[in-house]
Amino acid sequence: MSLSATKFVHPITTPPSTRSSDKPLFSTFFGSNHTKLRFNKPIVVAQRRSSSAASTSSPVVAVSDVVKEKKLKSASNLLITKEEGLVIYEDMILGRFFEDMCAQMYYRGKMFGFVHLYNGQEAVSTGFIKFLKKEDYVVSTYRDHVHALSKGVPAREVMSELFGKATGCCRGQGGSMHMFSKQYNLLGGFAFIGEGIPVATGAAFSSKYRREVLKEPGADEVTLAFFGDGTCNNGQFYECLNMAALWKLPIVFVVENNLWAIGMSHLRATSDPQIWKKGPAFGMPGIHVDGMDVLKVREVAKEAIERARRGEGPTLVECETYRFRGHSLADPDELRDPAEKAHYAGRDPITALKKYLFDNKLASEQELKAIDKKIEELLDDAVEFADESPLPPRSQLLENVFADPKGFGIGPDGKYRCEDPKFTQGTAHV
Amino acid sequence: MATLFQGLPSSTAFSSSNKFNHAPAPTSFSGTWNNERKSSIVTVRSDARWSPVLNSATHKPQRLITNAVATKADSSLASTSSKPGHELLLFEALREGLEEEMERDPCVCVMGEDVGHYGGSYKVTKGLATKFGDLRVLDTPIAENSFTGMGIGAAMTGLRPIIEGMNMGFLLLAFNQISNNCGMLHYTSGGQFKIPVVIRGPGGVGRQLGAEHSQRLESYFQSIPGIQMVACSTPYNAKGLMKAAIRSENPVILFEHVLLYNLKDRIPDEEYVLSLEEAEMVRPGEHVTILTYSRMRYHVMQAAKTLVNKGYDPEVIDIRSLKPFDLHTIGKSVKKTHRVLIVEECMRTGGIGASLTAAITENFNDDLDAPIVCLSSQDVPTPYAGTLEEWTVVQPAQIVTAVEQLCQ
Secondary structure, eight states, X not given: OOOTTEEEXXXXXXXXXXXXXXXXXXXXXXXXXXXXXXXXXXXXXXXXXXXXXXXXXSOOEEEEHHHHHHHHHOSSSOSSOHHHHHHHHHHHHHHHHHHHHHHHHHHTTSSOSOOOOOTTOHHHHXXXXXXXXXXXXXXXOSOOHHHHHHHTOOHHHHHHHHHTOTTSTTTTSSOTTOOOBTTTTBXXXXXXXXXXXXXXXXXXXXXXXXXXXXXXXXXXXXXXXXXXXXXXXXXXXXXXXXXXXXXXXXXXXXXXXXXXXXXXXXXXXXXXXXXXXXXXHHTSOEEEEETTOHHHHHHHHHHHHHHHHHTOOOEEEEEXXXXXXXXXTTOOOOSSOHHHHHHHHTTOHHXXXXXXXXXXXXXXXXXXXXXXXXXHHHXXXXXXXXXXXXXXXXXXXXXXXXXXXXXXXXXXXXXXXXXXXXXXXXXSOO | OOOOOOXXXXXXXXXXXXXXXXXXXXXXXXXXXXXXXXXXXXXXXXXXXXXXXXXXXXXXXXXXXXXXXOOOOOTTSOOOOOOOOEEEEHHHHHHHHHHHHHHHOTTEEEEETTOSSSOOTTSTTTTHHHHHOTTTEEEOOSOHHHHHHHHHHHHHTTOEEEEEOSSGGGGGGGHHIIIIIITTHHHHTTTOOOOOOEEXXXXXXXXXXXXXXXXXXXXXXXXXXXXXXXXXXXXXXXHHHHHHHHHOSSOEEEEEEGGGTTOEEEEOSSOOOOOTTOOEEEEOOSSEEEEEOTTHHHHHHHHHHHHHHTTOOEEEEEOOEEESOOHHHHHHHHHHHOOEEEEEEEESTTOHHHHHHHHHHHHHGGGOSSOOEEEEEOSSOOOSSHHHHHHHXXXXXXXXXXXXXXXX
8 A cells, every 4th residue: 555645754843741650751743833722832852661572663653744834835824714713613612611511420320330521621612613613523432422422423422322312312221321313413422432433434334335335426525533542542533544444445444542541541542642643554544632722623624635536545643642631531530640630630621722813812801701602501401301202201211222113023912013012111021 | 636725814734745855846836925014925836846965864754645734726826827837946936035125125136155156155146146236235354243344334334235145154153243233223212213223144054064063042142132143044934024024124143054045946927025023833733732943844744744644733823024023824733733842053042942832822822732842953153074963963763753642
């Protein structure tokens, strides 16, 4: 496979930040080098961590060609317009406030089970999904609330789903970890890590099939598969990288590397922690981007998505990001070093975007506060809606087991079970 | 040779002519396709020529029996003079069904290992890649879990894939996707996405293929909510079930058997689709109900000849639908004969027979005169040695003994 999209460039790097493990983390950022975006001071190259066994010692890395080109092409120095800025801001605020509200509701006993919050990672979701059309597909993991919101699923429906009400996007049957929306092409919501990646590959295959076999004009839907660093040690990830590159499927694999898989540090679990490097091994470009910077993510996202849409194949994007809360609301989060948390709290993507908007006079304090208020009201409405929605009735229990309920079979009386009126009422003995 | 047709709805007649290794006499095929939901096609079929791959050790010269099946002429059924049908092997019947469905609906596609250029390890997809292209008949890398998941994702987004496991046992690697996604996603998405996949492949105990290639996964998959399982056993029901499975909106697992691919039979020229949920009446009888599926059907029919000679009149039902069970056909039979024998190739523990025993006991306990007897394979990884392998699965002699004991 050609590696034409990868190019060796010298990166500007930052030093390894402190981690709870005694090994310094390799944390260099190879996204855009646009000075206006850098929220960290540029510092001289630090060498890689010594324990990376097989890696080369040369400080070269694969970066997408086009990221470099794009910098030169932009007419103004700004990466976004005011409208775009406000849209991005609103989306990230929606994600943040929603997750905070979830935590509140959880501790008040309105939602149960495993709830995984996305605080701190909003830049990735907003950065990628805001480039998608409605027909494009998004596949996520159990940390999927914000992906759903970014894709367009109304906050009411997501909140209802979390409360387990019949008005939820999945009728209360999915829950926090299984958000689906046919209308907005959100293909889930998967509880086991890695099992959504083949589904995403299938959606991309479908898109290619429609274009090449069914010859549908304009069938260029792109699929985004979001998953974490822990998933990158899972077989399904590699199998799908292979198939996607082999058939040039229109998919972007987005790794949300937040450095922790519950309590397992990425470094302790992975022989070579640089996930982006695994892309070129399969014949696709691998890009590492600062996932706490929504504008950098956007640059990379735009190119990766357009690449897929043009039919040039998949891309692997590793976003280095961080979750401010524990793995789930049940996680005491004792293992992570407070210094590490503080470091990343200082790189809060929302704060960073705000600063960018103010510095470049793209928005005023009042405008942003107005957006904050709007989102708060939206969420209050969502909670109220969810509170008042009915719980699913007994009759709903068996309704969606089969798309064709004849699958329940023929009963002793010769009729299909689903024809029994007691069956639909939920009182039949099955 | 005696040919007959049955007028009973949801039952087909199996007319058996005399001995083994006897070329089937030309039969006149006549039947009607009744479109009413409950009826299966009424057919007349010749004796399925015993495949040479069946265990020849049990072939013994038999006394001539003119007719092992009770005949019931039904005058209400007019015999239409339709075309005589055509003969083919079971794998060709599967291919025919597959090809017809692929022509009918361009969203139907196949994916699996060696299904394209190689034509399928058992030639079920031979020639299809040339005809439909490499994307519609997709040769996948060896990654069962992922390409099964890929098929599921494609199904969620509008395609109708048929996922082939080169051997059913390989689908154990895809268990995650089959259980978690295939079975569940329609439910957890609140009904938003349907998953019309067909997962098919050869399974069962073959000819000294070794333990891992001789697995019966129907027992492993049967608890998964949201899927249907069917097992084909003749060219006729293979084609019909393949077409039905492809047209179904539910995920269906179609179990084929390695040793049955070369079965030859005559099937109708007209298009037909069978019901996924119905069982097939193979041989009506009065004394005992024998429930079976897939390859064991042939062992049962072999035993039936012996039993008939000894004066018994077994009713043989090929349950075909492993999940859900057709309790109507089974129930009617139990109410008639009051004795049940289940013959299956599944393992003893937790197999289809175990579930069937439970279902019959729950629903028809009052109609039973004797406890249900279930003959299954031994709980043993299938040995390589031919003799050991033979003792692992149920043989006709055991069936005869079981019926004799049951009918005392």
